[in-house]
Amino acid sequence: MSVQPVIVRSNTVTITVKEALSAKLSVNKTSAIVGELISFTIEASGGEPNYIAQIVDAGSGKVLQTTSAFSSSTTISLKFLTSGTYNIYAQVADSRQRTVKSNTVTITIGLPKITANLSVDRAYVTVNEPLRFTVTITGGIGPYTIRIKDANTGQVLATQTA
Helix, strand or coil: CCCCCCCCCCCCCCCCCCCCEEEEEECCCCEEEEEEEEEEEHHHHHHCCCCEEEEEECCCCCCCECCCCCCCCEEEEEECCCCCCEEEEEEECCCCCEEECCCCCCEEEEEEEEEEEEECEEEEEEECCCCCCCEEEECCCCEEEEEEECCCCCCEEEEEEC
């Protein structure tokens, strides 16, 4: 008995392996003052585009903002209303709801510089004569509480909130 060779033919199958989902977060500045805009750029690749991202405060776990769908990168701007140091990352999801966490960036938010200038309507007055003070404030965050004090005694002569 002789053995006959068997020829087997099959279809060609192509398998494409997608790149793993990844995300990178960058900022235009790492320090700012309260109320100043900071731009965050999120770059995503791999997985299945389109992507959606959330900017997250790592300290509190609070989602600060969610992006609309994007194909590879997007930039959003945020204002921080409280001074402090924030560790921020992006949580990115692809169209199949697979998620990845980006690198963390540290942002330092300081209080704005404040200056006050005091002027009076005249240099000399007599006892019990009214005197008009004008205070001009620049910077800072209102409302402001203004106290006019006697430089010699420290006594508060007038208080106003503006």
